[in-house]
Amino acid sequence: MAGASPSARAEVIVPPDWAAATATAAAASSEPAPPVVVVCGPKNAGKSTFSRLLLNSLLPRYGRVGYLDTDVGQPEFSPPGCLSFHVVDEALTDLLNPTLRECERCCFFGDISSKRDPETYLNCLFHLYDYFVEKYRSGASEPLPLIVNTPGWVKGAGFDMLVEMLRYICPTIVVQIRISAQSKNLPDGMFWLDCGQTGPNMINIDAPFHDALNRSLLIQKDSYGMRERRLIEYFKQCFPSDISLTTNKELAYGLTSLPPYEVSISDVMVIHLHCQVPPSEVWHSLNATIVGLAISCGTIEAGRSIPWCAGLGIIRGIDVQRGILYVITPVPLEHLQRVDLLLQGLIEIPKSLLQVRGCVSPYMPTNVLHRISERDINT
Numbered sequence: 001m002a003g004a005s006p007s008a009r010a011e012v013i014v015p016p017d018w019a020a021a022t023a024t025a026a027a028a029s030s031e032p033a034p035p036v037v038v039v040c041g042p043k044n045a046g047k048s049t050f051s052r053l054l055l056n057s058l059l060p061r062y063g064r065v066g067y068l069d070t071d072v073g074q075p076e077f078s079p080p081g082c083l084s085f086h087v088v089d090e091a092l093t094d095l096l097n098p099t100l101r102e103c104e105r106c107c108f109f110g111d112i113s114s115k116r117d118p119e120t121y122l123n124c125l126f127h128l129y130d131y132f133v134e135k136y137r138s139g140a141s142e143p144l145p146l147i148v149n150t151p152g153w154v155k156g157a158g159f160d161m162l163v164e165m166l167r168y169i170c171p172t173i174v175v176q177i178r179i180s181a182q183s184k185n186l187p188d189g190m191f192w193l194d195c196g197q198t199g200p201n202m203i204n205i206d207a208p209f210h211d212a213l214n215r216s217l218l219i220q221k222d223s224y225g226m227r228e229r230r231l232i233e234y235f236k237q238c239f240p241s242d243i244s245l246t247t248n249k250e251l252a253y254g255l256t257s258l259p260p261y262e263v264s265i266s267d268v269m270v271i272h273l274h275c276q277v278p279p280s281e282v283w284h285s286l287n288a289t290i291v292g293l294a295i296s297c298g299t300i301e302a303g304r305s306i307p308w309c310a311g312l313g314i315i316r317g318i319d320v321q322r323g324i325l326y327v328i329t330p331v332p333l334e335h336l337q338r339v340d341l342l343l344q345g346l347i348e349i350p351k352s353l354l355q356v357r358g359c360v361s362p363y364m365p366t367n368v369l370h371r372i373s374e375r376d377i378n379t
């Protein structure tokens with residue numbers, strides 16, 4: 001597969017079976033409720049691209065479309081590490097690239113793959129789906145169609161998780177994208193149901209391989225680079241939109257000079273999502289990391305609470321003597337005031353923000369844990 005940047009390609013190709021699948025979903029009965037469409041298939045098969053097209057096809061009829069973003073490695077609308085639920089009310093203009101959008105609900109999983117903790121991953125997903133059902137299926141708000149784009153991990157434990165996901169969501173339409181390497185595809189048919197059970201409308205489509213000039217369409221993505229760019233875009237939101245920050249160097253300087261929020265250590269609880277940290281090391285472990293800023297108001301399910309995530313923050317420094325954390329985040333103050341949990345996972349500050357020639361990163365000096373001078377945080 002070619003290694004060119006996906007954004008270099010001018011336009012999306014819509015093969016006839018893709019067009020037919022989106023038309024079927026858009027015309028599906030809205031009784032008793034608009035469709036719930038799950039899009040599945042192996043990695044890099046076109047699931048996200050198809051989901052964007054599907055969203056645009058559902059919009060004219062419904063005006064608003066729900067989107068459950070379940071790919072923590074390459075989320076459609078959120079920063080990496082998050083599962084989120086969005087309501088989209090305008091057509092997506094860039095059909096080949098993900099774009100950041102404000103979410104209605106988000107859970108911070110804190111890793112770029114569900115492998116490390118499938119149970120928590122599924123709990124987050126079910127929790128978001130329950131939120132959708134409660135709000136958009138119970139009469140509280142106008143019912144919306146829902147698109148669920150799934151990760152491309154379709155073998156072994158990834159397959160088992162997909163089966164659980166499908167059984168929980170009970171979609172009305174499942175679109176399965178199939179690639180030419182048959183062994184990499186999901187099983188044909190309603191593989192998640194027991195024999196004899198009736199299931200949804202099952203639509204198989206092929207991955208789009210070549211354009212009219214026989215050029216490969218499915219470009220291997222630079223996942224690491226995409227995640228870095230997504231985080232950079234996310235933290236750019238710390239600045240007013242009229243401030244021009246075109247290079248990473250400008251952003252790194254900008255973040256250095258941004259006055260951070262002060263958070264009293266006694267006001268927050270720290271949860272390490274994927275590792276255990278001795279109490280004496282908690283503050284050291286937080287320094288210079290990205291955390292999920294969460295609100296512990298989720299419901300208790302299976303004995304554990306799933307907090308909502310208001311957004312991400314960079315712990316820029318910690319003054320242990322004064323009991324203060326310094327946090328940089330684009331999360332608005334009114335939401336930030338409700339944050340009472342710091343969720344630390346494995347999402348790292350992009351290297352391109354840490355290693356900028358001529359810019360001493362504020363996150364890395366060795367004394368930052370104990371002594372942060374006024375000049376450091378205000379300049």
Ligand SMILES: Nc1ncnc2c1ncn2[C@@H]1O[C@H](COP(=O)(O)OP(=O)(O)OP(=O)(O)O)[C@@H](O)[C@H]1O
Pocket residue numbers: 006009011012013014015042043044045046047048049050071074096097151152208217218219220221
């Ligand atoms: N219909 C299409 N027209 C043009 N390019 C496409 C089309 N479908 C997919 N591509 C390109 O192929 C690549 C993979 O597509 P996409 O991201 O939609 O796959 P995916 O199955 O969601 O991948 P992953 O499992 O890694 O999330 C992208 O670079 C995308 O731009």
